[in-house]
Each structure stands twice: as C-alpha cells, then as structure tokens.
Amino acid sequence: MVSRRATALAAQAPAIAAAHFRAEAHPYHPQQRPDGYINLGTAENRLVWDLLAPRLSDRRPLTAADTQYGPLHGTAAFREQLASFLTGTWQTAVDPEHLVVVSGATSALDVIASVLCDPGEAIVVPAPYYGAFDIDLAGRSGARLLPVPAGAGTGFRVTASDIDRALTRARQRGITVRAVALASPGNPVGHVHPPQMLRDVVEVAGRHGVDVVVDEIYAHSVFGGQPFVSCLDPMVSPAAGRVHAVWGFAKDFGLPGFKIGVLYSPRPDVCAAARAFAYFAPASTETQALLRDLLADRVWVARFLAESRRRLALSYASAAGLLTAAGIPFVPVGAGFSLWADLGAWLDAPTFAAERALGEGILDRARVNILPGQFFAGPEPGWFRICHATDQAMVAEGITRIVDHLTGGVAGSARRYESVEG
C-alpha cells in the first residue's frame, strides 16, 4: 500500500510518455528500419545537434568547485550568466537573485504552483493548453486547473475578457484563484501572443488580485513575422509586480535531457519560498557549469539561436506544405515545434472517443505518434498536434503515412508495419 496522494499521482501518469517511449524503442530509419515508428508526438528540437555537438565537446575541464555543493537554487556564476541572457530575452533588467534554477521546467512550474497555491486553490488556464500542465502545475501542488476554452472560431485565441469572465465566475462559485497560467509563445498552438493581448491579460489578472505565471520556454523558437514579446517586458507589464516566468534549455537550446529549468519572480517572498522548494529538485552543478560557459559565449549563442529559428521556419514550411497538399487544415503559427491540424473530417463521430480512436489507429497502424487534442484540453474533437522539428524526410514520411491512413491505405500500412515490434 502506498499513500493516498501517491496513488492519485501515479494514476495520472500521462499517456504521452508511454507513446513516446513506444515510438522511440523502434524508431524509423529509411534503410535499417523503414517500418519503424515515427515520433511526431514529442516536442523536441532535433534540428540543431550538428551545431551543439562540437560546442558541447569543446568544454572546459570541470574544476573541483563545479562538483561541490553549491546553492541549491543554482550556482551564483550560472545565475549571473542566465540573468544576462534573459535580460536580452525579456527586455528588462534581470537580477540573478530573482532567479531560481531547478531540475527542469516541469519542476519550475511545480515550484511556482506550490508557492502560490495551497491544495484546492485554482489556476486559470486558457485552453487548449500544454497537456502536461495538469501534472506540472497541479499534480504535486494539489492546485486545480480551470480551463478557459477557445475554439477554432477564434483561431484558438483566448482573450483577456474570456479570462476576466472566468475569474469572475470562479469567485462567484467560491473558488480561490491564485494565478492565470499561459504558455507564451503558445503550445500546442504556436501563437506568438501580441503585446496588447498579454498586457490585457496582466491587467485583468491584476484587477482580480491574482498572479500571472507565464511559461516562455519557446521564447527563442519564434520564426514568423510576429516578434516575441515577453510578459515581463515593460511594454506588457509596466509594474511587473506579479508576473512569474519560466524558461529552460529544453526547447530553445534543444537540450531536454539536461533538466535545467529557471523560475523568475519579481516578488522577494515568492523567491524565498521557491528557493525552499528548489531544495527538492536541484540541478546538476556539472550541467550548470557547461551551460554557464555556453551562455558566456554570446556570439555563439546568438548565431545558434538565429540558425535554429531559420531551420524551424523551414521545417514548419515543409510540414505545412505537405498538410496543405493533402487537404488537411491547420492553424498558421509563428513559433514552436508543432502544427495544430484538423483531422475532424476523418473522425467516425464528432466525439473525443472517436478522436482517441483515430490517434490510436495512426499509432498502431501507420506507426506515427502524434498527440490528440484531448491531451491539450482541446475544446472540440478532431485536432492533433504534429511536431515538425526533426529530420525533414522523416516528417515527410510521417505525414505521408498519416495521409495514407486517413485516405484508406490502412490495410497496406498494417501489412507493411506488422513486424516492427517482433
């Protein structure tokens, strides 16, 4: 027997992880395993390894200090480099003392939710939202998420007035809301939010006396015409008193395994409490040393991020072109690693059960992992997130297989892939 909370948390384990590891265990290879799985479900930036590999190998030897106890919310030297880098990202002066480094953005979200909310208190989230928020923000903290849905009619864009109404309704129902949380740029729909929209959200939250948690993990993965503006930018938050931001190396630097998440808060009481929680999820000093030196190389960083954005624009355009050619609608976006595509026309019924069945069919028979919109609290069934930030030929093969599956090439696919797990 385990504790009640452990039972509850273990039951929540996301299906996303199972599908990821199933796909990764027998991956597609054009020659060696042409019938293998294609993983377009996981938002990884696999376009930049050739840039990273030489830079990561050309590292300074570790010093004794790099291996010893450091402050558990990040070494001073690493937080200084981060502050300098994020000052550029956020267009506001970042004090290293207001940064808390933990072992991944998930941990950073868990920390800020635990600091702001006692169990049972709520966080308002525009939906569709990054599905792992259910666990990251609520799984351990005990907070509850209140989704504010936006559908295809508005291009999946929530407005500040939607949030305003949700906050008012929650108060009327006696729910204590502590924060509004959103991803900026968006995920699963990679919108780059206009400064006016962000300003309105910050203003509405302030009016209701709740904080804003903004997950800016895709801040440097913006490739469209609309430039990224941080929620911390004085243009958005003139006072910036209650906006807390999360960032990390998983997406923009293509290093999801390194587990470096950063929480910024302007509030000293929040920082002090976050440092106490960071004690339970500290980052490796080895990895901090590596990334400290990486960030110090400003020229390399600027070139790397520019080249990553260029490649993301290409992979997005290529995948978008294939979907368009196949007659699959999607939402045009300017950031992130994925397309939000409408497979509603191929559902057996306009239900989430049918959406799930279609997703399972694509995984089982076409051997392509893509995530159904229900995972992202998509307000209407039929939408899927298709990641494109990996080898272009593989993405093309994946989309071709999906199209084959949708248009009836199912029996052929089943034959073709039946031996993959043998």
Next chain:
Amino acid sequence: MVSRRATALAAQAPAIAAAHFRAEAHPYHPQQRPDGYINLGTAENRLVWDLLAPRLSDRRPLTAADTQYGPLHGTAAFREQLASFLTGTWQTAVDPEHLVVVSGATSALDVIASVLCDPGEAIVVPAPYYGAFDIDLAGRSGARLLPVPAGAGTGFRVTASDIDRALTRARQRGITVRAVALASPGNPVGHVHPPQMLRDVVEVAGRHGVDVVVDEIYAHSVFGGQPFVSCLDPMVSPAAGRVHAVWGFAKDFGLPGFKIGVLYSPRPDVCAAARAFAYFAPASTETQALLRDLLADRVWVARFLAESRRRLALSYASAAGLLTAAGIPFVPVGAGFSLWADLGAWLDAPTFAAERALGEGILDRARVNILPGQFFAGPEPGWFRICHATDQAMVAEGITRIVDHLTGGVAGSARRYESVEG
C-alpha cells in the same frame, strides 16, 4: 503573500546552509587568507579530487541521445550500471527496474517519504539523526518524525527494542507510523551498524507492519574494522519485502554537486509511485551519461573507493589524535566524514542554548564552522559534529582554533580574524 505550506517550508530553511555558505565565502588559505573560515561543518569528501579530475576529463563526447528526453526516473543504461554496482554494495541482485534515479539523495528521501506517508503520518528515527532528515523526509511530504533518543551512555546506539517501544507507544497515542528511517552507516555518529542490530530493526518494523527506509549514502566510506552490511543484504533482510534504500554519489564518490540520488524499493507499487514523483526531480542526462561510463570502469571504481577509504582512515586518525591530545572526548567510529565530539565540559550551562552559544562563538570568533548536536536532535547538549574529510593541515588548523577558543585564546582569535569579512 505565498501559500501556507510555502510559508511553513521557507521558515524551516536550515541554519546549516547559512553557516556553510558564510564559511565558503571567505575560506581559509594558509598563505592567501590565513584568517579565513575553516568549514568543518559540511560533510564533503574533499580528499579525492586528484583522483577524480583526470577521470572526469577523460570522458566520451556526449551523443545526441545523452541530451534528449530519457525516462524521468533515470536512463535505462545508467540504471543498468547502477544495478550492477549496487548488487556488489548490497550483496543482493538488484533489478534496474526497481531503481528510481532523482536529482540527489534529498529528493530520493522526499520521494520515499511522500510515497509511504500521507501528511500527518509518522516516521520513527533513531536520534541523533542526520539533521536534514527534518526537511528531506518531512519538509515537503508533510510526514512527521518521531525521534527515538540514544545518549552517550549507550555510545549513541539505538537498539531494536527502543524502536519497538517507540512504535508501540505511537500506536497507543493514535499515531499512524509508516516507516522507520535510519542512516547506515550512521550520521552524525559514524557507526557501522552490526548485521544483528539491522536484522532486529527490520524484524521489529515488520512485526509492527511498517516499512524501513535506510539511507546508505556512506556505504563505501567505511574504514574501520567492522565491514559494512546493507539492510538489503539477505543476511539482514531474508525477505527484503519492505526495506527501501537510498544511495547517491555525493559522499562515496565525492560529487555532491552532481545531484544523483538513487532510490531502491523491492515493492513494485512503491516503484511505480516513486517514478511518478521522480517526474518533478529528474537528474541531468549529461551527468547520468558521465557516471554511467564511470561505473562501467569497474577497475577504476574499485581502486578509487579503496583509496578513498584509505584516505578517510588517515584523516579520521589524524583528527582523532588531535582531539585526544587536546582532551576532547569523542565517539570512536569506523565510517563517514566526521567525528562526534563532546564539548560539554566547555558549556556555560547544560542546555541547548549554551550549546548554540558555544557553536556561534566558535563560528564567529575562531572562524570554524562545526555543527552543534541540536541540529542532529542530539539527546543531550554539548556534542558537536566535526568533519575531517578535507585537507589535513586545514583540519589541524581548525581543531587548533577550536581548542584555543575553548581554552581561552578567545581575545586573540577575535583580533586575529576581525577583518575576514571586510
């Protein structure tokens, strides 16, 4: 305003950390800063850097896979190497599927406490105990610790019958106890527990229907005549059904910054729940890759651990000799990085307030950081933990300063060190 639980946790922040960073900010150096602080408060193994440095530099370049998403409870390859290594340590076959890797032993303790206990449930701990257990086991999990004191009369050795009585008393008082937790080898008193004592503890716990959590982080830092026997050894736990062990690289490998903690449980339900908690405290895949390759080099590991034990024996003997010469009593031990010394004769009164004042005097005036027994729930005032696993001349200078301070060289010390923080 932050949440109630964040307020409570932040208020618990241990004084140990403040003293550590104060001492580390202005460290002693025989020539460059002879009036600097000497940190004998932090249990770090600083005797082995010359062995580690060449081995850590001579690493394989990272592969793309080393940087990508891996299972959040540790990569399969790392857990396989760990299982092989720990099979030797524990003298029982270790299944990699029963290992959960998280970002440090603190996280591992937090995870197992959270898995076994709901808030308000209790863990029985022999005292004195590793002071950070208060936070590691109870701070986030909400479990409460029930200390079972053992004093100088028994050489600070708790017996299984003491634990038996504590469990019975707790039940009578209506407290739900979920586990007995102990460090083996001990900390702050570095006893190597005899197999019979461990067997009795496991038997008593089993009889009361509670689990055993054993922190074996010093398993390879044993230098005395009594060999280490794990709680998982079939000699101790023939069934091994409810003994959960924690280990890590901080102590035995002298790599406390790397934040690699390992939890082993024989129970599949505990493993599944622990994996769910590991999601919030994953270890860096970079560091996992480095240590995977390190462990694979069995010959190097065996030589390194043997040499570390040899050096620990020497530093223990040297520090013990200095204390003996100064007439300071201590408990003879065979493991760990510290001496448990009796400064009771120098207290102004037989109280913990006087103990605290003496510790502050030693820190402020002699500029030596050692931890008072109260931090370890020492059952009687006057005992201090003095770490010795660092440069021998520095330990000697530290003990000399302590002795000077105790024997009245106080005014001199104050003059000598007054400018250190200027």
